[in-house]
Amino acid sequence: MSAALTVQSVTKTFRPGEPRILDDITLTADAGRITTILGESGCGKTTLLRIVAGLEEPSSGRLLIADRDVTRLAPVDRDVAMVFQTFGLYPAKTVAKNIEFPLKMAKVAPAERRTRAAEVAAIMHIEHLMNRLPAELSGGQRQRVGICRALVRRPRLLLMDEPLSALDPKLRNELRTEIVALQRAIGSTILYVTHDQTEAMTMSDTVVVMRGGRIEQAGPPDKVFARPASTYVAEFLGNMNLNPAPDVERAGGYAETVGIRPEHFGLAGTRPAAEDDFVVSGRLERCELLGADRILHVRAGEILWRARVDADAPIGDEITLVASRDQVHTFDTETGARRAT
Amino acid sequence: MSAALTVQSVTKTFRPGEPRILDDITLTADAGRITTILGESGCGKTTLLRIVAGLEEPSSGRLLIADRDVTRLAPVDRDVAMVFQTFGLYPAKTVAKNIEFPLKMAKVAPAERRTRAAEVAAIMHIEHLMNRLPAELSGGQRQRVGICRALVRRPRLLLMDEPLSALDPKLRNELRTEIVALQRAIGSTILYVTHDQTEAMTMSDTVVVMRGGRIEQAGPPDKVFARPASTYVAEFLGNMNLNPAPDVERAGGYAETVGIRPEHFGLAGTRPAAEDDFVVSGRLERCELLGADRILHVRAGEILWRARVDADAPIGDEITLVASRDQVHTFDTETGARRAT
């Protein structure tokens, strides 16, 4: 698979002497795929995207887009487009004018501008809004205009910075589906920033988890989910229970953390048990209904475990949770790194 | 259970002649419980809360707080407090001064003000921030200050308007837990506006689903989830599949919509089948990994069904989904209303 984008050892420091905002980032985004960047607030996601777009310069490192070195090129010459979290629409222009703007700057003839704008507007279902001003649109509509404007130039690479986070959940679901459909339809390469786990899991071909300016883990979402490289990743993707390992679980004499996903717990007795199952008993402290499921908060001494079980599973006050051994992850408490198992 | 708040036939029109923003709203909020108001953007949630707070006057109808008619009382005389989505902190006052402000207005002596502010600050873990200005706080910290300010007067009724929507997901999880814990601890009555389904489901004792200024359905969250009164509610809570009923499912000659939650579908053969099971077969169009589960998008002719199945369930290209009859909801296609079954 060819790399649409290669980021090589990119480092970014805003002010000399201050810590690195990006620290030796190397990644590739495959052509025609969605690569998602994930990580806590302030970890450098936006900065990385802006460097790829050419809105910021890297302090060191190189950028290749389709094997061409673009490190020193102006944004417009990189053949990238970007969708901003805050939309970045031109408030004084109608929707049509907003979408046509990149073409106008590229000196495309007016007639063709209109045709191409109409085309992308149709894909995003906003044909009927072309004469409105941004102020007259809802959030979801605005974001669709932003996407249209990014698409109209048929860029090789599409950058999206938390494009859905300002929207309400219903719109978010809708647009998520539309973006994926669109990407399938036109086969573009997308670099997608989010801190929403669901988005990362459902949309992407590759996830890149960032932390404090470094890449913590990268890979296909199911692989990352199945074998998180650290407690940070484990907590971020899937909200894993992370608790000190019971004494019996410790090995080699150093502190360990065990991680078990809430959905991997079962109620004792409702499933076949194995010899090496991980078992916890405790008191039910709280029980949250989540539609078809329930989250049980079970306290065992100092420690609180969450388990996701069927909404209609029978529960009492005292609860025993069971997880199979291969669903138990262990991490070094000090560094948070995954223990080899 | 006594009613902390009763809203009787409240109607609101902002400008004469314009449509009603609130249309004959009647509801009660039980004392010591959390009542959540849910609904799409613009449906009138905030307006209702502002009327309860006394920030707007109802065009008609009555409000009772603890059985006292407060319809004409000033906000401060209603013994309510409110937490705003945008925090509404006083930027020129320190955290301590912000929290003490309601007490100052109530002419509480300075010494007592300090004690009580320190008390609530301790509950919300912001004791160490008391001398900061709001601009020096993170979003989550600001919202906690907002909650403290609302609590310090020990109001009978606490109104919260999307208190978490401006925050990032991690903080949101944290504060959600804190708010519930707090409510448990001090037993206050909370009227909580959100459009986040998870919040509504996990926190509330009662949910009220609004639509276009009217109450569409109200009740305990599990009841509402189990028997949504309309397609609107069904879609809003749990993102139900809503598709035209197959011909055989139609009854009485009028158009019907069937609704099945993705998680109520199973793969044919992996579960015991019954005579009257609802069965769909189709081609797998897309498959989204969602951590421990997978969302299958199955196309049967024009119609697309989503099913949530175990991540490790074996799947092929052609898929048959099965749902038991009692998990199939039917709605009038025209009105969206639930068909009696």
Add this chain to the structure above:
Amino acid sequence: MKIIPQLARHGLLALGAVYVLGPIALMLLSAFTPTDDILAGRYLANLTLGNFVEVAERVPLALYYRNSIIVCLGTFLLQVVVCVPAAYALARLRFAGRTVGVWLLGLLILLPFQVIAIPIYLVFRNVGLIDTLPALILPFVGNAFAIFLLRQYFVSLPQSMFDAARIDGAGTLAVLLEIVVPSSRPAITSLGVFTITAAWNAYFWPSFVLTDQSSATIPFGVISFVNSDAVTDYGPQMAMATLSVLPLLAAFLIAQRQFIRGLALKGQTG
């Protein structure tokens, strides 16, 4: 790589600064140079404070300063007391006549004071306010421009803050004193700059209503060195100009951060 355009900008600005600072520099240089040297173009050849001494001997500086300070602070403080509530009401309260009020502001903001100077002068003459400090203050207290500027800022304050205050039990006065004023420091500062600058510099109106020294303000000091029909004393004239300009310059440099924040307009005139 961005060094060149940056330097070009600095160069351009430095060029403009010749126009901007030239007169000020010339004034400062001349103030410390004897008149003869000034006429001969020999600045600072014989550094002297003599010009200032002469100013101090010829005009009652202390009186001018006192009057100017009273007029500036008086106008500003009264303006705040009078205009802040009005601007708050026009920005934040719903009441009959609000639209008309805002509209009227837009109209009055461009009304030159000179149009109405004569009637005010006649009235003041009849009530004996000629040659008094209140005559320099009163006409500017209820000021459309001040209300406009403040309203503009109040409109941009978040509604939730006002809602919170009402729920917290703050009455109108408490909202004004505890919430509006502390949150509006930038706007009030910029109003202060506008008002104090205007009052400090005002010459038209004072030259209307003042006939003697007792209430004369700083510009009179300057004018007294300008209007003579004998040979002009440039040295003392520039010294006087310097003395008149310095306090404001100092005040601006101190207040500028606040001031500039208050000038960021967001809303509309309405």
Add this chain to the structure above:
Amino acid sequence: MSDARNRVVPMLLIGPAALGIIVFVIAPLIIVLALSLFRVNLIGGTMTFAGLDNFVTELQHPEFVTSIRNTVTYGLLTVLPSLALGLIVALAINGLTRGQGFWRSVYFLPAATTLVAMSAVWRWMFRPDTGVVDTVLGPLFGLRDWLGDPNLAMGAIAIVGIWHQFGLITVLYLAALGTVPGDQYDSAAIDGARDWSRFWHVTWPALGPTTVFAFAVTASSALQAYDVIAAMTAGGPLNSTTTLTYAIWSRGVHFFDIGRAAVLSLALLALSILVTAVQRTGYARRLEAGAVR
């Protein structure tokens, strides 16, 4: 929250300011109108009804047309140049990576000076032959004795007027530039808009409200131009710098003719209403809404 309270509170808040405006603006406006119909003897303290005499005399007097023309000229010479200079300097400063605060202060300094005092300095700079202006600019443009030349005096006054106010416009624009959403610039960069397009499509629309406000500030100071003129030219030479405001002063105070000064005041009022009307035109409204490019 009773209805009565709803009505009383705003009135109490507005009251003092309204009173001030009624007493010191509205009432005087009415008095001006009345005064224009009287012959006023200030010293004797008598007023006699004069009908339209004042209008007839004043409208026939060359001073009337001259002062209106001069006021308009001064406005044309100062308003747009001040806005343009202010904008250019603000853009130059805004693009700096360091030194913004320094240049902002430098350019604002004139606005913080006493105009009467600085007029004295300027007058001296404009001194014929020996002044800085004549010695430096004279050889370049062949112009001399600006203040003594009826054709140049207004230009000199305008140079001082612009000097005094464009720093304020700069600061206004700088403040506005600070609030232009950065994401629009980012969009523009990605969309391929370079310098001029970026200014025209992003910056200028965002500066709309400030431009309208700055116009109001400069236009109103143009209508009120007095201090520089009083200190530099006293309306001369040959009335070439006699603006309406200066004419009102000289007619009313210097020549003791209050009735005719009132007529001039009315002319100034009409002019300011005209400017306000211009400000309310579609273009200005769209500019203000940030919808012009």
Add this chain to the structure above:
Amino acid sequence: SPDSTASTTDSPVIIVSGQSAQNGELLQQLFDDYNAANAAAPVTLQMSADTDVDTAQKALVSLASGKGPDAVRVTNATYQTMIDAGAAQPADACLTESGAELDRRVLDGIAVDGTSYQVPWYVTPNALFYNDDLFVKAGLDPDKPPTTMSEFHEAAKAIAATGAAGGTAYFGNDYNFQGYVASLGGRVYDPQTKALGIDSPGGTAAFDLFATMAGDGSSPVYSNFFAEANEAFAAGKLGMIITSASGYPALKASGKVSIRLAPVPTMDGGKQVAVSSTNGFVITTKDPARQRAVCDALQTLLSPEAVTRTVAATATIPLLPSVADDPAYLADVYEKNPDWVAVREQQTTPWVSLPGGAHAEYSKAYVDSQLRVLRRETPAAEAVTSLQAATADLLAAQ
């Protein structure tokens, strides 16, 4: 307040003076000495740099509002206005009582319909000031200053040829002009007959002279005469200037030029005549007791000592002829400044002003006409005609 009857004389006597740059220091000294000698009703001198016209107007306004000063400094440009406004009180009694034997020309100058309304301080004729050095440089004999306007013009041309500015015959108002009109037998305004004589042979000849000299470069054109001409002369850049003798100290102050004085050159075909303006004080208080106190204060100005100090400082005409040659008083001064004698002995005609409020506007109209003539925008004949017409309108409107 000075007008309140209760406190007639126990509050200080307030005297207002503009023109502080013109002998203001001397005036202050004279009253300081008076105050030192007589503490009973001390004088507070409110001095400003305003022009005489502005001073009078402000004083009139304050008088009308009931809180005016007790006395106001006037020149001939404002004297009539003060009388017409009813502000000036008769001063005959005060003058008589002082026992001062005033110069006839002074008394003529201040009498209006047989009554004097002011206590004079000095009488200043205009005179030719010239720069000794520039004369020498131009090859002219400094001991033989021009006596006619033709000679003046020639001398100006000679000086201009050296690169300096030649000479100015015009002035910042119609002060010089009135003398030229008189030189050819006319009168700009006759208070008795109310006849105007701007449009007269003298007026036309004067404007002609201004235009010709400006035209051939022998006279610089100053649009702001007072500031520019004085400064140029004091800086040694202007050869000759015809101005008020009282300007002497200010012009002398720079110390850089050797100033010489001579009588005003005669208009060609006319007689030698200078214009005199009386600088003095009108009593404005109506309270007899205060009038007394003011009179007492003003009488110091009429003492031989005061006259000596004044003349020594200003080169003006002594109010008291008797002190001129008195060795105890001015004899020394004149010996040291022989030029001054001729100036003192010029024929003079009093500078008249138009009645009431008309004067200020006339004065401005005059300066504008003169400037147009100097700039040669308007021919002299046309200028006098239109100025006379405009002035007639002003008089009619009174």
